[in-house]
Amino acid sequence: MSSTSVIENVIINGTKLYFSISSKQGRRPIILYLHGGPGDACIPLTKKFNSELEDHFIFVNLEQRGSGLSYYKFSPEENLSINTMVEDIHQFVLYLLKRLKQDKLIIMGHSWGTVLGLYFIQMYPDLVTQYIGIGQVVNMKRNIDLQKAFLRTKMKNTAKLDQLNFVHEPTKASLKLTKMIVAYGGSIYGAKNYRKLIWPFISAKDYSFKDLIHRLQGSKQSIQYFWEELMDVNFENIVHFAIPITFCEGRHDHHVSSQLTAEYAAKITSPCKLIWFDHSGHFPQWEEPTKFNQEIIMLLDSQAN
Template sequence: MIQTPGQGLTFQKIAPATASAAMTPTIHRTTRTHRFIPPDPSGSDAAQTGRAARVRTYRASASGAVAGRPYADDMSEDAGRAVIADLSRIPNPDAIDRTAFVELGGVEQFVSIRGRSAANPVLIVCHGGPALPSLPSSWIWQRAVEDYFTVVNYDQRASGKSAGSVTEGMDLRVDRYVDDLEELIAWVQDELGVRKVGVLGHSWGTILGLTLAERRPDLLWAYIGVGQVISGPENEAESFGFAMRSAIADQNRQAIAELQGLGDYPGTEPLTMDRIVTCRRWAQYYGGLSAYRSDFAYFTESQELSPYYTDSDLSLIGVGQRATMPQVLPALLGFDARDRTAFEVPMLQFLGRHDWTTPTGPVARWLEHVTAPATHVVWFENSAHLCMFEEPGKFVVSLVTHALPHAAAE
């Protein structure tokens, strides 16, 4: 998976054809037909293996039984999904678990509402990508959050289940996405009877969340940025620098040659998809997306076990990405919030110490000038861009410790 720094541009990762002898981790060279996949550098057809060849097998214990219940010899992907679906149920009578298609900006968008108690404060998750919905993989980290918050996930226009309503010429301006979020909040206020909500933006979603926090502080009890985007150009430069330093230290001749081939990056040349993909490939190979990992199949493949998405739903992710990228990319690369520092809503930042997908340097410099009713930064020392997956315990504790009091104060 390749994600541009600060923009969250997402593709399936293809491992480099060769790596240095000093760093040769196991790479899962598998893809999904529903993803937009950059060319395999090796040119090997092995990288295009189908889903059927990749069904995971979970072996039973040597005894073949636990508490008198025999294990099957293996568990199919469908059976695994059924187990997760049962685990994810919220059976207590005070819980809320609803889904609906809601018209936002004239476009039907899929919304999920889940929480242990409908009386808990509302937290809206504004997903990254763009066009990479958070709901399919939310089962990994969100269940504990649902004990304290009513969590709202929505598939943004042209994303996930909402991609079924993609039309030619659809409005994909950043301001339109922010207007959708504002309309979603109005709908949630009416449906759940709340006055304010929290917004948690991740990666690309931080552009929308930050803009809303500046525009409509009256709607929010707090804004939480995870993998915050502040300056697209600065992110590109810092991510490239990390990739080159890592490749030189690793004596990785292929990586050095490919990165040098980008010239003065990002420079004045157009930031084409190929240039971005090359930079992201190596930054993330050296742990810039998931700390200490060159491979992050656990993230991309977690969607395959989602109790909330069918295979047909998953196929819409690629549809949304193909519709979104050509129109959204220029606005993403030009995003610059360095001068937007005055806010009237509590501002929280959750930052992965090893994040080189949305590098933390621009965020830290920006925070020195931010004024808000309250500010707080949580550093995830063992995370990169995916701290809710990499340190899920610390993630929920941080939300309860630093975000929940702002909700309670309303």
């Protein structure tokens, strides 16, 4: 099944943001997808792997400020923060709801996008019917401890791991740690690289060669500007939400620990569901796309009826 979504753009908070949107619209429920990273814009991936959702929803994938098709060079004068990104999402949501003549939508976030998503639903619950977190971030500092523990079970020689300096170079150390996670199969289940997720970009009609370069530049600058603040994120004390939430977790996710998410889900006192993907790591929406798409369709159909 091929995607029929189209690429559009809109000025939000003074910045031109690009997004894909289902060409079939009508009165379908809206899903707004918030990509990971920071900076990992992914329209070619959702168009390739998640086009089935377009038959049931108005599926929108926003390429965030400075990322992918929305790339521009950040400047220190902007004082960018996680809150900047959440406010972009807020204004974009208001734009979508007005345009599509609806009152609320579904927020779907992946990885870094789950940070933006959980902040958003706390600040603007009246605009959201349901939250879906994929590879949910819970506590970044605890996640680092679990990443190290996973690698110690895989590495014959832990010298490189032991040399990481989290005191003086926390960002550099955590990025190196994440690269090790990928290389030892803790990110994509059964793989030690991201090749599966690279080809859809190279073959994408929506991304020119210049856009591919911009995506790499956008990812690099987003990490530079947001990673330090991301490292302090901890949702563990927030256990009640005004809307139903669902976590979609790869059983083998050691990139953003699914073990942490399962522990967190068990503590949440408001409606919360955890869906496991037994053959996935950090990307169940693209590692097991058929199951993922069907689970989302069933989940939201059951809530609508």
